[in-house]
Amino acid sequence: MKHNEILEKIAYCIEYGKIDRNSPFPPNLKGQDGAGEYTQMALEKGIRADDVLRMGLMQGMDRVGKKFRENKIFVPQVLMSAKAMNSSMEHLMPFFTSGEIRSKGKFIIGTVLGDLHDIGKNLVSMILKGNGWEVIDLGIDVSSEKFLDALKEHPDSVVGLSALLTTTMANMKETVEKIKDQNSETCVAIGGAPVTREFCDRIGADIYSPDPQGLVDYLNQRYNAG
């Protein structure tokens, strides 16, 4: 198999959520190799890890993000794609550790104080990872102080705040204000079902996107990291 064919196989497996040979999903690929095996094959064939990331994993997740934005796929399919991506990523982790692959940047993410929902946050995390960002996931019910502590540890990070409840949007506002007070240059992204562009502008956040791909596009443009 040619190098570009292997990379396309990786992208395809991620796009359709094929984790590995043992995974029964999707049914039409049952018994066939998945993202994990093709990633291993790519590295064994001498394809540079950075190329595997950019031309395999990122290609696949880019397609996933666009299909999700267009309502061609929904959350279960994105979760399966993320699992397939993780299967590939396991093979690439040593190259991140050695510095052979560099991430596009760091992204601190969490669901704001009082909000226990994690599905939106997780989707954004998965799609950002698949697009080459290092994600620092603070979890759910995250206080402003915890976001600020994480920023002290990772000072150049972008920060993403998620809220599913209308009631917790007030906590989002407070956290954005505290982050901006500490460093007005920090880029803050917000998202979640009740959040709107108008709300984003009102509380001084930098970007609101109704879908993860919009955030990816914004970050790629802002940080010239496409």
Add this chain to the structure above:
Amino acid sequence: MNKKQQFEDLANNRNSLAGNLFSPILMHFAARHSGKTYAEFASNYKILVEANIRAMEDFDMDMVSLISDPYRETAAFGAKIEFPAEAVPKCMNKVIGSPDDIRSLAVPDVYRNERTLDRIRGAEEYSRILKGEVPVIGWIEGPLAEACDLAGVSEMLMMLMMDPGSSNLLLDKCTEMAKSFALAQVRAGCDIIGMGDAVCSQVDPDTYGSFVKDRQREIISFVHGLGARVKLHICGDITHLLPQIRETGADIVDIDWQVSPKKAAAALGHETILCGNINPVLIQDKTEEDVYGLTGKFIQEHKDIKLIVSAGCEITVNTPAANLKAMSGAVRDQW
């Protein structure tokens, strides 16, 4: 004509009504409005009933409800629930962690668990106080929502893709539980059963059709057999599911603010009552005058739809009481 007769007229297309009914979803807001914490509201039926009746009177609402949080059935299945004073109750553990857990999961007796029994007692309390003159909405978790409560949202949604057999088994048990809980609430006096299947908006039409729709239809048909009606509540944008939701036979469909009422009415048929769908953030954040205006405009724009006026989802705790009064006033002024 009392409120129950008004609702029956709306449901049966009788012409005695010259306007819309008003029935927003209240939980934390109702608790605070009556000076109680959310924890008290969610754990004590007397407080829940008293808070809802007070809200009905203060905001001239046309129905009362037993909705409080998603974890009544989950508690009965064995989860530990904690009640923070001013936040939604928290589920502290996942009941389902493996296919073996699903196989051994027993459908509980709703009369033997404190949380499910509390809601049944609430239905009885409403009957005692309101004497059947106001429609009482009971509440159950829909099959997919309950499965997610038991297994975790991400875990359940991936199980649907990876292990249809286990998914079906769990969904069957959740369906059985929903029917059992609905039966108890109808027997206790509920006229309508609200079925919250919040997560459905996040799944594609094929997955909804394969795993959820027939189970919702089974529950709805069962409730109809008991002589009650069903209000289906799915949070978020359900536009992609509307043609299939029609097949469930739900009498009332809640539509969140992202859904076009005109598209929903066209897809669901004009017999279905829509309940919605003003953005709750606007009701919370706008001025009293603005809320009055946007509610009136909303009613004018949807005069040809069988509608119960409500927010797209729950009225938030921070909504000024004056704004909810303005919303109610706009509904009445359209009569």
